[in-house]
Every structure is written in C-alpha cells, then in structure tokens.
Amino acid sequence: MSNMFLGTALTKPTAQASSLPQNFVSLDDLDKPSCCPENVDLDSWRALCILRRRKIDSERQIANVVADLAETEEVKEFAYYALYSLGYTRTSC
Numbered sequence: 001m002s003n004m005f006l007g008t009a010l011t012k013p014t015a016q017a018s019s020l021p022q023n024f025v026s027l028d029d030l031d032k033p034s035c036c037p038e039n040v041d042l043d044s045w046r047a048l049c050i051l052r053r054r055k056i057d058s059e060r061q062i063a064n065v066v067a068d069l070a071e072t073e074e075v076k077e078f079a080y081y082a083l084y085s086l087g088y089t090r091t092s093c
Contacts, residue, residue: 027049030049
C-alpha cells in the first residue's frame with residue numbers, strides 16, 4: 001500500500017488546524033495538474049483524484065457507521081442490565 005495520500009484532507013487547513021503537521025497538504029493542492037506524475041495523462045489524473053476523494057469519503061462514512069454501531073451496542077447493554085436489575089429475563093437475542 002502506498003503512502004502517497006498520507007496526511008491529506010478534503011479542504012485546506014485553517015488557522016484552527018494549527019496543530020497539524022507542517023507537511024500537511026490539502027487534497028485541493030494534490031489535485032492540481034502540477035502534481036500529476038509524468039507518466040499519467042491529465043484525464044487519468046482527474047479520474048484518480050475523484051476516486052481518491054470518494055475513497056476518503058467512504059472511509060469517513062465507515063468510521064461513522066462503526067461509531068454508531070458502538071453506541072448502539074452500549075445502549076443495548078445498558079438497557080439489558082437495566083431490565084435485568086428490574087427482574088426481566090432475556091427470552092431471545
């Protein structure tokens with residue numbers, strides 16, 4: 001796996017992001033044609049940039065789903081123990 005996109009973001013860092021590393025580069029900067037490798041034509045470069053953004057978006061969505069599942073699991077366990085303490089027993093999953 002390549003580290004080509006390590007430390008990238010969807011937008012340029014703002015003053016609020018002062019804790020970011022100095023070598024932090026935005027995707028907007030990386031998407032410029034000047035960053036295109038010599039052996040890649042510009043149409044392919046644009047397609048790769050779109051795919052990279054979709055990949056990052058998908059990874060963020062997956063992280064959100066994982067967080068939602070963890071929260072749901074916590075609520076389920078809390079409800080189970082609350083019902084157990086009231087004398088209810090588990091009859092199914």
